[in-house]
Amino acid sequence: MADIGTLFVISAPSGAGKTTLIKKVLNRFETLSYSVSHTTREPRQNELNGRDYFFISIEEFEQKISLNHWFEWAKVHDNYYGTSKEFIKNSLEKGQSLVLDIDVQGAKQVMALDLDLVSIFILPPSFKTLSQRLENRGTDSKEVIAKRLENAKSEIAQKDLYQYKVVNDDLDKAAKELYSIFKKEMA
Structure with a gap:
């Protein structure tokens, strides 16, 4: 049997x-994959269905909630986001390590869920x-940016729930720090 990811x-x-x-x-990393989430929000420019997200309707998402399809799900910025339970289970059992961007x-x-995770x-x-970053990316209205900034305060306040914190001040430096965490935890 293969190692669990x-x-x-x-x-x-x-x-x-x-x-x-x-x-x-x-x-x-050869054995590291990105877990593509599902969302009910509209795709941004250059986002592709199945690569960045699976874009589905609110009705379909809510039906999957009632069928206990989701490993995790939440409503954020007035849109649903969720991760397929079956996808997670199948990937990890094949020895594939997964990144959940949630x-x-x-x-x-x-x-x-008291799982072994990082x-x-x-x-x-x-x-x-x-x-400034939210304004500069030019993808959201002022109202959406204001909502994202308000949510950011609450999210940042919960940072201590996490094992590791990485400050993205310098992209290359932050990427090296993140890489070292992955390398250590996958060893």
């Missing part, structure tokens, strides 16, 4: 650079920098 749970406030950091680390609500659900929280260097 390692489950990595990574959370961050929107705009902290989590997705960019995860992409940098994924390329460095919000704090979902991470708390996964942590409550949890990492990505922090922005400052709240001001986070605000």
Whole structure:
């Protein structure tokens, strides 16, 4: 029987650079995969269904809630996000380590399952920098940015639930730090 893979749970406030950091680390490990979540939000420019997210309707998402399909799920910024229970189980049993890029609500659900996992929280260097990053990416309205910043305060306040914290002040430095965590935990 193959070794069971390692489950990595990574959370961050929107705009902290989590997705960019995860992409940098994924390329460095042969047995590490990205767990593609499902969402009811609209795709952003350059996002592809099945690569970045599985984009589904609110009705389909809610039906899957009633069928206990989700490993974890949450409603964030007025949209649902969730991870397929079957996908997680199948990947880990094949010895594949997985990165779950999930919000704090979902991470708390996964942590409550008392699984052997590694949890990492990505922090922005400052709240001001986070605000500038959200504005500079040009994908959200001022109202959405305000909501994301308000949620960020609550998310950052829960950073101590995580085993590791990485401050994304310098992208290369943060990527090296994240890589070293993965290397240590997958050894």
